[in-house]
Amino acid sequence: MATVTELRYYPVKGCAGVVVEQAELTRAGLAHDRSFMVVDAKGVFRSQRRDRLLATVRPTVLGGGDRLALAAPGVEPVAFDVDTGGPRREVRMFDNPYLGIDQGEEAAGWLSEVLGAPSRLVRVPPEHDRVTDGLTPGTSGFADSSAVHLLSRSSLDDFNARSGEAPLSLDRFRPNLVVDGWPEPHTEDLLRRFAVGGAELGYTKLAIRCAVTLVDQSTGAQAGPEPLRTLARYRRAAAGGVAFGSKFAVLRPGTLRVGDELAVSAWGTSEL
Numbered sequence: 001m002a003t004v005t006e007l008r009y010y011p012v013k014g015c016a017g018v019v020v021e022q023a024e025l026t027r028a029g030l031a032h033d034r035s036f037m038v039v040d041a042k043g044v045f046r047s048q049r050r051d052r053l054l055a056t057v058r059p060t061v062l063g064g065g066d067r068l069a070l071a072a073p074g075v076e077p078v079a080f081d082v083d084t085g086g087p088r089r090e091v092r093m094f095d096n097p098y099l100g101i102d103q104g105e106e107a108a109g110w111l112s113e114v115l116g117a118p119s120r121l122v123r124v125p126p127e128h129d130r131v132t133d134g135l136t137p138g139t140s141g142f143a144d145s146s147a148v149h150l151l152s153r154s155s156l157d158d159f160n161a162r163s164g165e166a167p168l169s170l171d172r173f174r175p176n177l178v179v180d181g182w183p184e185p186h187t188e189d190l191l192r193r194f195a196v197g198g199a200e201l202g203y204t205k206l207a208i209r210c211a212v213t214l215v216d217q218s219t220g221a222q223a224g225p226e227p228l229r230t231l232a233r234y235r236r237a238a239a240g241g242v243a244f245g246s247k248f249a250v251l252r253p254g255t256l257r258v259g260d261e262l263a264v265s266a267w268g269t270s271e272l
Helices: 052-056 105-115 153-163 228-234
Strands: 005-010 018-020 021-025 036-039 060-064 065-071 078-081 086-091 096-102 119-122 147-150 176-181 191-196 201-210 243-252 254-257 262-267
Touching: 005 254, 018 060, 018 078, 018 191, 018 201, 036 086, 065 105, 078 105, 147 201, 153 176, 153 228, 153 243, 153 262, 191 243, 201 254
Parallel strands: 147 176
Antiparallel strands: 005 018, 005 176, 021 254, 036 119, 060 065, 065 078, 086 096, 096 119, 147 243, 191 201, 191 262, 201 243
16 A cells, blocks of 8 residues: 655745645645746746756745745845735746736845846736646646646655666655555556545646756756666656656545555556
């Protein structure tokens, strides 16, 4: 039986995650996950693919979401009230248009200093009605695609055994749910529907990995060819790229806790 060993959400897309023992799973993912996004002067989202220092920004959600604090090495932290009712502005992510609520000059100035380029912070508006792709329809905030990214400990252990390099930690892959208890690696690829902590999730697709996995999440520095070099040897996806972990849509919200068991109601076959 697999159990949840870690819950992690990322308040600001591309920035550091927050590890918790308990979290509400909403239709859009863990509460506060990717609720905010950093954009450039033209409204195009910033990503660790190019702006690696995003990894060093540590957000903290305060007051149940009414305030947000940001911290990074070498600069004074900042905290501000979250605006959920201000004017909407168009932003773009992977060439798709969305609306975001600008969080003001203080946040913009702070992020511009940290990243060394003009930047602004936007929040998902309450009426955000994004529809995500994949086998199971769903929604999410400013995540790349589906609401939940799940990775098993056995998959990471198998990768580290294959790489022959210093072991990589889970944070390099930025999962939301980490589970343990499956003896076979990549069992998460076979999940199609499961319940956990009163919630229910449905499989959308494999998690195709990008250059973000090359970034040391503690320093923001590019750390070499791993994990993509090793994954390319044994995890090439039929549709292109290399896969590691799986993504899911939320079918029924609920409260998740570390230690919750997964009850699988439907399995499938690997898409590799």
